[in-house]
Amino acid sequence: MHGIPKGLLFSIYYPFLAVIGIPANLVVIIILARKTCGLSGCITYYLVAMATTDLLVIVTAVVLNRIAGIYSPLSFLSITPLCSLRSVFIYASIDSSVWLTVTFTFDRYVAISCQKLKIRYCTKMVAACVIGIVSILSCIKNAFLYFVYDPMYIIDNIPWLCSLKVIYYTSPAWAAFDWMRSILTPCLPFILIVLLNALTVRHVLAANKARRRVRCQNNRQNQSDPEVEKRRKSIVLLFAISCNFILLYLLFMITILYVRIAKVTYFSGSDSSETTFVLEEYGFMLQLLSSCINPFIYAGVQAKFRAELMNGVKYPLRLLRDLLNL
Numbered sequence: 001m002h003g004i005p006k007g008l009l010f011s012i013y014y015p016f017l018a019v020i021g022i023p024a025n026l027v028v029i030i031i032l033a034r035k036t037c038g039l040s041g042c043i044t045y046y047l048v049a050m051a052t053t054d055l056l057v058i059v060t061a062v063v064l065n066r067i068a069g070i071y072s073p074l075s076f077l078s079i080t081p082l083c084s085l086r087s088v089f090i091y092a093s094i095d096s097s098v099w100l101t102v103t104f105t106f107d108r109y110v111a112i113s114c115q116k117l118k119i120r121y122c123t124k125m126v127a128a129c130v131i132g133i134v135s136i137l138s139c140i141k142n143a144f145l146y147f148v149y150d151p152m153y154i155i156d157n158i159p160w161l162c163s164l165k166v167i168y169y170t171s172p173a174w175a176a177f178d179w180m181r182s183i184l185t186p187c188l189p190f191i192l193i194v195l196l197n198a199l200t201v202r203h204v205l206a207a208n209k210a211r212r213r214v215r216c217q218n219n220r221q222n223q224s225d226p227e228v229e230k231r232r233k234s235i236v237l238l239f240a241i242s243c244n245f246i247l248l249y250l251l252f253m254i255t256i257l258y259v260r261i262a263k264v265t266y267f268s269g270s271d272s273s274e275t276t277f278v279l280e281e282y283g284f285m286l287q288l289l290s291s292c293i294n295p296f297i298y299a300g301v302q303a304k305f306r307a308e309l310m311n312g313v314k315y316p317l318r319l320l321r322d323l324l325n326l
Contacts (some may be wrong), residue, residue: 003176007070007218007307010066010070011056011070011071013060013285014066014067014070014288016065016068016083017058017062017288017289017291017292018058018062018063020292021054021055021058021062021291021292022055022058022059022063024295024296025051025052025054025055025058025291025292025294025295026293027081027295027309027312028047028048028051028172028294028298028313029048029051029052029055029098029204029310031304031305031309031312032044032047032048032051032298033048034172036302036304036307036308037159037308039301039302040122040123041123041127041282042107042111042122042124042127043104043107043108044128045124045128045131046103046107046127047104047298048102049131050097050100050101050294051294051295053093053096053097053100053103053135053314054290054291054292054302055291055296056089056093056096056097057090057094057097057288057291058288058291058292059080060086060089061088061090061093061094061288062288064077064086064316065086065090067286074160077160078114078160078161079158079160080149080150080151080152080159080160080162082159083149083160083162083166084106084145084148084162084305085144085146087142087145087146087149087162088139088142088143088146091142091145091185092138092141092142092143093138094182094185095138095141095142095185096135096138097291098133098186098189098245098249099134099137099138099185099189100119101193101241101242101245102129102187102192102193102196103188104195104238104241105129105135105192105196105238105241105242106191106192106196106240107118107121107122107127108200109199109200111123111234112200112201112203112204112231112234112235113199113203113204115286116322117276129259141181141184142181143191148164148165148174149162149164149165150162150163150164150165151163164280171219182256182257183223186252186253187257188250189245190245190246190249190250193242193245193246197238197242198205200235200238201235204231204235207214208231214295233301234290236301237301237302238299239299240297240300240301241294241297243292243319244266244290244294244297246286248286248289248293249286249287249290250286250292251279251282251283251286252283252284252287253283253285254279254283255279255280255283261296290295
């Protein structure tokens with residue numbers, strides 16, 4: 001990366017994310033919505049919602065923000081009111097994506113570790129309600145971002161681009177809002193996902209040990225255990241999604257902590273060599289990459305998803321073959 005000019009790196013990286021992420025998430029939504037992958041209705045709801053919010057992140061943050069800013073820096077999207085509105089949509093989409101990952105992790109923890117609660121909680125109705133609540137709260141929380149920006153330039157009485165107001169760093173109210181925003185996304189989700197995964201692993205290890213003991217007593221140790229296999233598949237999917245979030249959001253979380261602890265400002269565009277820029281920009285790049293990874297996780301760990309994907313790829317080829325044989 002050091003040998004590549006930053007502008008060239010960004011002009012390649014963000015279109016690559018859009019080209020990969022948009023069709024990948026659309027395919028996930030279409031395949032999972034058909035409900036042919038053998039997943040429960042509850043899991044399907046969460047995965048479709050996560051793919052939808054990931055798609056929104058790519059459209060708003062990558063296409064309308066980064067790509068538009070690189071290739072058309074003074075388009076109508078850069079007028080300050082629209083720039084502020086874009087920021088609201090971007091962070092609302094990111095928050096929804098993050099918290100849906102948390103709620104999915106909690107749902108899998110309940111399904112694996114809390115058998116009594118599982119009957120009432122792990123249902124399509126509860127999943128739909130949780131998804132709706134997360135989406136609404138994410139929009140409400142980030143609506144305040146519309147009011148934190150000043151124009152960076154004023155040309156012919158038209159305000160252009162967005163720059164954080166100075167009061168954002170000096171006002172106790174805005175400082176509290178920024179701390180709350182930073183804690184809610186991504187610090188608290190980061191902690192919750194790590195904690196829930198640790199609790200889930202502990203329960204699975206204890207349960208598997210108990211089942212092996214019982215099966216040994218019944219002289220069935222050489223037979224496969226469908227319950228253990230079911231748990232294993234669920235754990236693999238959960239851990240893959242959780243690790244994707246933890247690894248790709250880590251630098252973004254470090255940036256937030258650095259800005260507040262070191263009492264510096266977020267990158268303003270005046271000095272692209274400063275530490276804040278390196279942390280913020282590369283953290284944001286990894287954060288957006290996470291919205292493209294989940295479709296490949298589903299394809300990697302779900303055999304039925306791969307089968308549906310291959311059927312989708314083969315369908316136009318079969319259709320073309322049938323047309324040529326007419």
